[in-house]
Amino acid sequence: MTILWDLDPRASHAYGFALGPDTVQIFAAGQVGKALQEGNHPLVVIGPDIALEAACSLAELERIDRPELGVILLRHRVDVTTLAQALRSGVREVVQVGDQTALSDAIKRSLELTAQLSGHSHSGGSGEGKVITVFSAKGGVGKTTLATNLATYLASTGAQTLLIDLDLMFGDVAISLQAVPAHDIGDLVSMRGHLDEQGVHSVVTRHEDSGLDLIAAPSDPGVADRVPAAVVEELLRVARGMYAYVIVDTPPNLTEHVLTACDLSDLTMLVATLDIPAVKNLRVAMNTLDTLGASNDGRVIVLNRSDAKVGLKADDVEVALKYEIRAQVPSSQSVPSSVNRGVALVLDEPRSPVSVAIRDIADREIRMRFGEQVENGAKRGLGLLRSKK
Ligand SMILES: Nc1ncnc2c1ncn2[C@@H]1O[C@H](COP(=O)(O)OP(=O)(O)O)[C@@H](O)[C@H]1O
Ligand SMILES: [Mg+2]
Structure with a gap:
């Protein structure tokens, strides 16, 4: 008042x-x-x-x-x-x-x-909110799974969190959280050049279970072409002033929008799998990010489905990528079944090994990295999960 x-x-x-x-x-x-x-x-x-x-x-x-x-x-x-x-x-x-x-x-x-x-x-860190882009050069490797679960978990800790679906053509963030967006990222185009917090609020959809805000991809893929990368830049600049964490889910290629997001990110989380062509493409994408001057310390490799029995090991991926794997997420049937039910696995099955791994990534690679105090890492009481600060 x-x-x-x-x-x-x-x-x-x-x-x-x-x-x-x-x-x-x-x-x-x-x-x-x-x-x-x-x-x-x-x-x-x-x-x-x-x-x-x-x-x-x-x-x-x-x-x-x-x-x-x-x-x-x-x-x-x-x-x-x-x-x-x-x-x-x-x-x-x-x-x-x-x-x-x-x-x-x-x-x-x-x-x-x-x-x-x-x-x-709320961010517990200094200055502005942190932007984290989740990317891989291939589809179906777990970007959306990782982005949605990281974001819902961060929101459930009480941090103001926004999840943006930059997979403008085939984004599935909203559907995998069973959110029904009244607005989407396409509605920002008319606000170009004068986007403010109110404008961002007007396109956000609330995920009630976690308190997460999300901005959905356009429901009509034809709208994707009309969203200029400059809108993404403006959105991220305004959003980082409003949220402690802004998580960006991406399509499987380095579009201008993705490059813009990576450029403005405090952390780029690259998702790898035990799959040689995918690893090769990820290496190519990393080279591109390098030439664009993205900083190495703002980069984390996560190996998804790390226990798949395919004759390739995490070490082999590290060699091929010439980069350390910082975290691994195992395979679990719970992942597709949570997506089909429209719930976030980290909230719905907090004890599943996938949830434990994703919480650990959020705690270690995001919360602690950006200066938050985290009690006992991912192992602390699960009862705290849904409690707000
Ligand atoms: N760790 C995992 N274990 C089992 N299934 C997974 C795992 N990660 C992702 N999936 C499944 O793989 C498919 C692709 O995942 P998704 O997150 O949509 O990938 P992307 O966003 O990279 O295209 C989905 O059906 C998802 O449920
Ligand atoms: Mg996806």
Whole structure:
């Protein structure tokens, strides 16, 4: 709820248009501090009759205790001295009384910034949310399985998580989680150039079991061609300000969209199987990523169906890839049967060896890598799985 600190009883009516209904007016300075301590308020708008010194000292104090709080100052006249003093004390914006559009723009900007700052605190790491792209140069190797299960598990730990289906033609993220998307990534095209958090929210589908947000691929494959790679770039830049983790599922080739995602990723997770042609293609794809300057330390190889009896071993794959395999996921009938039932295996059968392996990858290669404290790795009590932070 927004706090309006103003001495004039008519103020909430006067600024009501810009402030919105979710506002409470407070008259005394002491009450403002108290309200901030007691409730979760994203914004204080300070009226023109409150002395500049009083307004600045509130901003200065709260800047330390509550850095995510926005403070907007209304003045009858905005001059350089007022502006300088206000901004120095931590006021986000100074708006002239009467300019309702400027006030509502300032409020919108401030609420967005607050949402971003609060979102970040979930990641446990520093700065922005982390983008993780799951890729392989071949279809049917387990990208979608890995991406959906990693994402649902991360969401179930309480981290704000978004899963994006970049397999624009044949994406199956939504169906494998039994989600019914009202919107999809194709709806972002019209927002190109001015995509903001609200725009991202408007295309997201919520997976209720885990709290995961997902952005589905277009239901019509014909729409895929109309989604420019620039939209993906814009989406990832906005989304990483909103979520602790953004997981990207991909088609089995290095499309412009995939390259864009890899370029913006903090981690690229490459899925290999015990299959020589697939390994060869993965090596070729890695070379391409190398030439594009993708960093090696942001790369992890996961071997899926690692126990398949096909006369090839993990060591052979490492030799062919010239790269260490960091994690292995065994084969299990539970995987296709969970997909057919539309449930995430990590939530539905947390004790299955595949779930244990995927949780371990999420804990080790994602959560701990990006600075989260993880209790006892994947072995901790399964009862904690669904609990929110
Ligand atoms: N570890 C596994 N054990 C058994 N089946 C698996 C495993 N990983 C994936 N599968 C199955 O293989 C098929 C392809 O997996 P998917 O994740 O859709 O691959 P991709 O996204 O790379 O095309 C699916 O039917 C899936 O259920
Ligand atoms: Mg897939």
